[in-house]
Amino acid sequence: MLSWIIRKILGTKNEREVKRLKRFVEEITKKEKELDPLTNREIRQLAQDLYTKVLNDEELREDITRGKIREEVLLAFAIVREAGKRTLGLRFFDVQLLGGLVLHEGKIAEMKTGEGKTLVATSSAFVNALTDRGVHVVTVNDYLARRDAQWMGPIYKFLGLKVGVINSDYSSYLVEWVDEELAQRAIEENLRVWPAGYTEEVLPSHLASVEAKKAFFTKLVPTTRREAYEAHITYGTNNEFGFDYLRDNMAFSLEEIVQVKGHHYAIVDEVDSILIDEARTPLIISGPAEMDTEIYYTADRVVRKLVKDEDFTVDEKHRTVHLTESGIKKLEQLLGVENLYDIRHIDLLHAIHQAIRAHHLFKRDVHYIVRDNQVLIVDEFTGRVLPGRRWSDGLHQAIEVKEGVPIQQENQTLASITFQNYFRLYTKLAGMTGTAETEALEFKEIYGLDVVVVPTHRPMRRIDHPDLVFKTKKEKWKAVVDIIKQEHAKGRPILVGTISIEDSEHLSQLLQKEGIPHNVLNAKHHEKEAQIIAQAGRLGAVTISTNMAGRGTDILLGGNPEYLAxxxxxxxxxxxxxxxxxxxxxxxxxxxxITEEEKKKVVELGGLLVIGTERHESRRIDNQLRGRAGRQGDPGESRFVLSLEDDLMRIFGGDRVKKLMEVLKIPEGEPIESRMVTKAIENAQKRLEAQNFQIRKRLLEYDNVMNTQRMAVYAMRRDILEGKGLEEYLEEFVRDVLSERVKEFLQEDDPELWDTKSLEEYLRDLTGEEINLPTVRDREELVELVVKKVMETLSKKKEELGEELYQQVLKIVMLSTLDHLWREHLHILDRLREGIYLRGYAAKDPLVEYKKESFYLFEDMMRNFKERVLGDVLRLQVRSPEELEEEIQREEEEKEELLKKAVYLAPQEKADQKGPKRKTLKERLQSRRKKT
Incomplete structure (x- = not known):
């Protein structure tokens, strides 16, 4: 009661935030009036002067990086607003400036669909680009990265900034004027897209000078990855930014590093989709691993003979499977093994579990599609195909066998990071989306981000109806078709949301039978995505779409005139x-x-009708679908039509509704339409969201353990790559390794019992020289003596090689050894994590155990690293190119002699002489080159 009274008097925290920022927006609007009379050239010069001022004022630069709003920041916002008017014919609404200020402060701006988030990002991106530390604008797919950079490019180019784009096929671009000469003339002659005497409304761009409009057209010009990152602002997808970070930390030279400006500021579009929905899947760079594909075929063959609920059980809620006693016995008979749980059959048992999951938890055209003889994953949140992504741990191979497509080689992890830990690298992080408030707690807890709900430009007029719930899917689909048929007859545009490709194609077939023309947008038909969505608001348009998250294109009532033109x-x-x-x-x-005429008719019909055919496990995805209707004050309606056979209803709470329908004796084809039922469904979604949050949180807790180690390894790797303190590192390695070895060989307290012979042998093997140890009774004194002798050997090696070559050798040896051991360490940690949960049966916390074990493993890895580097450098042999060629020639001649002799050997003798093939020096050199 008290909190309600305080909210009434003082307003909510969000209302107070909005009120505070509105004062800054008023200041920007005052500056706009001062900027309007200036010429294009003067505006551009003002932007350049501000850029120079920020670079020369370290305090101002730091304030901008921290998100502080100063006079210079407000001027920058006013300049961007002016540039938007003059190049794109778009004037920022006050709420768009407010959203930009939220982003500048390093927070999440929740803005409804159609409020122009793409434009909002430009103001904050420009301000932070003035620091020249690099701004990353993160989108959900390559198309949006290219489109947004090119679409907003005229603003940045007009103000003198460079804009880069990176794509998943490793292509990279810079945004340039289509006609450089015409663009410069437009600036010099003060041509404006925006006509004189503008109002607050966005005027139709066709009223402006077509010549001025063409002058500000931009194109994408291919460039290098590094140059795209060196630009002031870089657009790209979350996956590519993350993968480039991992690739940079696998580079063998500084020239290979692309993220040259580091991680200072990122604006994440569809921030909930990227930082929450996709956060369950870590980014992994992998390489081929040894595997026996036959094991997957064997597993698939026997699993097909098992009976669900008799031989195994499936937990759909937690997406796990369990074998029953009868199932284990049946498998042992089918496979002819005595004990399936014997350590010798552990890989086969794992493959069987994955085969059961493949057959009973992963459905074709829902979780994946088969195209060009490949299994391609479908993103459950956006409905898009994820090319190049594979399920790990043998699951992808199990699905490939199930679908009868060729098995692709299993991979081993070379580098990995979660999105949570990648995006926490940024000094300042901000995001924007239409739906973030429901996940505000997670954003705050994991990323330290506050959510600010930005008010809409015009009042919301959309009507959200209660859900219609039917007993069966058959009744549901009939009702959906009836609603579409009825509304389509009036000419009303309809958007139907499905949660799987299977459902979208089923509905498409039903509409074809009824003769209703429509467009289908899913992972199989995503090439014309922007066109389909842009025209989904036209009179009589019917659009079926699989998930609407991050489509990035507004649905304009009456259609989009630019696309129509x-x-x-x-x-x-x-x-x-x-x-x-x-x-x-x-x-x-x-x-x-055409569009204006159609818009009038569509508004009279009540605007866009959105129909959801199933509730998603996340309320945000449902809200994103609803948000397609009622943009910028347009009328619209939304309605969800569900059945008790839908996955969410069946798994969570569908039985209660079913009993209610039976008690009320609701006849077939009649739905329940009740706020109470809608509330029950939302509660089920809340429980599932909480469960998924715990999964993501647990994933992060485990990755945090590895992250500490990852940061230590990557920091050391960068030092080595830059050649910083290589000899200091080596001296530290000498001291650490020899201290441990001396303690190992001289464990006894009595010096008379010390095993100095073994220590001398070890030193001989390590250095390749005879080292006779004098009689010393103090262990520390002996350590100093041994360290001194080994350092002397290293000094000789340095003299022999010369300073430059010695530094190069140290770098190559250290990098190749560290990379090899780190890959092995990641593989061991993967295996450790798979079985660590079993410690729970011994009343131990698996996470605590994982922390302990991984710490010991990391210490062991670093110990091996130091010893291997030291051994490799000390045993390094220096040969001239001539000597190498002579040895290669000698080996070739010896090989020819052996081949001649082998011709006269009897078959039995030849068989006896078989053995492991020894690599020639030439092959060893080639192998070393490949590694380095």
């Missing part, structure tokens, strides 16, 4: 890129006339 030009046989000013103007005017 392109279609008109194409129908007239014209290429939109090559069309003349007059042709463009004519096409745009016709497109605006």
């Amino acid at each position: 392109r279609e008109i030009l194409i129908k007239r046989g014209k290429d939109p890129q090559e069309a003349s000013q007059e042709e463009w103007k004519e096409a745009l005017e016709e497109a605006y006339r």
Whole structure:
């Protein structure tokens, strides 16, 4: 009661935040009036002067990095608003500036769909680009990265900034003017896209000078990955930023490193999708591992003979499977083994578990699709295919066998990081999405990010109806088709959301039978995504879409005139890129006339109707679907049509609703429409969200253990790569290794019992020299003596090689050894994690045990690293190129002699002489080159 009274008097925390930021927006608007009379050239010069000022004022630079709002920041926002008007014909709404300030402060801006988040990001990106420390704008797919960079490119280019784009196929681009000469003339002659006397509304861009509009067209020009990162602002996907970080930490030269500016500021679009939904899957760079594919075929063959609930059980809620006693006996008979749980059969048992999961938990056209003889994962949150991504731990191979496609080689981890730990590398992190408030606690707890809900530009007019719940899926689909048929007859645009490809194609078939024209947008038909979504608001349009998260294109009532103008030009046989000013103007005017007429009719019909055919396990995905209707004050409606056979209803709480329907004797085809039922479904979603949060949190807790080790290894690796203190490292290795070895060989307290002979042998093996130890009774004194002798040997090696070559040798030996041991360490940690949960049966916390074990393993790895590096450097042989060529020639001649003799050997003698093949010096050199 008290908190309610305080909220009424003082307002909520969010209301107070918005009120505070609105004062800054008013200051920006005052500056806008001062900037409006200036020419394009003067605006550009003002931006350049501000850039120079920030670079020369370290305190200002740090304040911007920390997200402080100063006078210079407000001026920068006003400059971006002015640039937006002059190049794109888009004037920032006040709420868009407010959203930009939220991003600048390093928070999450929750802005409804259609509020122009793509434009919002430019203000904060520009301000932080002034520090020249690099800004990363993170999108959910390559298309959006390219589109947003090119679309917003004119603002940045106008203000003198460089913009880069990185894509998952390793292509990289810089944003450049389509016509450099025309762009410069537009700036010099003060051409504006925005006509004089603008109002607060965004004026139709076709009213502006077509010549000015063409002057500010941009294109993507191929460039190197490094140059794309050296730009002031870089657009790309979360996966690629993460993979480039891992690849940089596997580089063998500084020239290979691409993220040259580090990690200072990132703006994450669809922040909930990237930082929460995708956070359960770590980024992994892997290489081929040895494997026997036959084991997967054997597992698949026997699993097909097992009976569900008799031989094994499936827990859909936790996505796990368990063999029963009868199932174990049946498998032992089928496989002809005495004990399936014998250590010799552990790999086969694991493959059997994965085969059961593949058959009973992973469905085709829901979790994956089969295309071009490959199993491709479908992102459960966005409905998009994830090319190049594979399930780990043999699951992908099990699904490949199930679907009868060739098994691809299993991989071993070379480097990995979770999205949580990658994005926590950034000094300042910000995000924007239409739905973040439901996950505010997780954002705060994991990333330290506050969520600010930014008010809409116009009041929300969308009507959200209670859910309709039917007994069976058959009844549900009939009801969905009936609603579509009824509303389509009026000409109302309809967007139908499904949660799987299977459902979208099933509904498509039902609509085809009814003769209703429609578009399908899912992982199989995503090439024309932007076009389909852009025109989903046209009169009579019916669009079926699998998940709407991160589509990045607004649904405009009546259709998108820009896209329609392109279609008109194409129908007239014209290429939109090559069309003349007059042709463009004519096409745009016709497109605006058509869309304006259609918009009036669609508004009269109640706007866009959104139908959800199943509840997602996350309320945010449902809200994203709803958010497609009612953008910027448009009318609209949303309705979810469900059945008790839907996965969420079946697994969570569907029985209660079923009993209620039976008690009320609701006939077939009649739904329950009740706020109480909708509330029950939301509660089920909340429970599932909480469960998923715990999974993500647990994943992070385990990765944090590895992250500490990862950061230590990567820091040492960067020092080695940059050649920092290599000899100091080596001296430290000498002292650490020899101290341990002396203690190992001289364990006895009585010096008379010390095993100095074994220590001398070890030193001879290590250095390749005879080292006779004098009689010393103090262990520490002996350590100093041994260290001194080994350092003398290293000094000789340095003289022999010369300073430059010695440094190069140290670098190569250290890097190759560290990389090899780190890969092995990751593999061991993977295996440790698989079985660590069993410690729970001994009343021990698996996480605590994992921390202990991984610490010991890391210590062991570092011990091996130091000893191997030391041994390799000390035993290094120096040969001239001529000597190497002579030895290679000698080996080749010896090989030919052996081959001649082998011709006269009897078959039995030849068999007896078989043995492990020894690599020639030439092969060893080639192998070493490949490694380094």
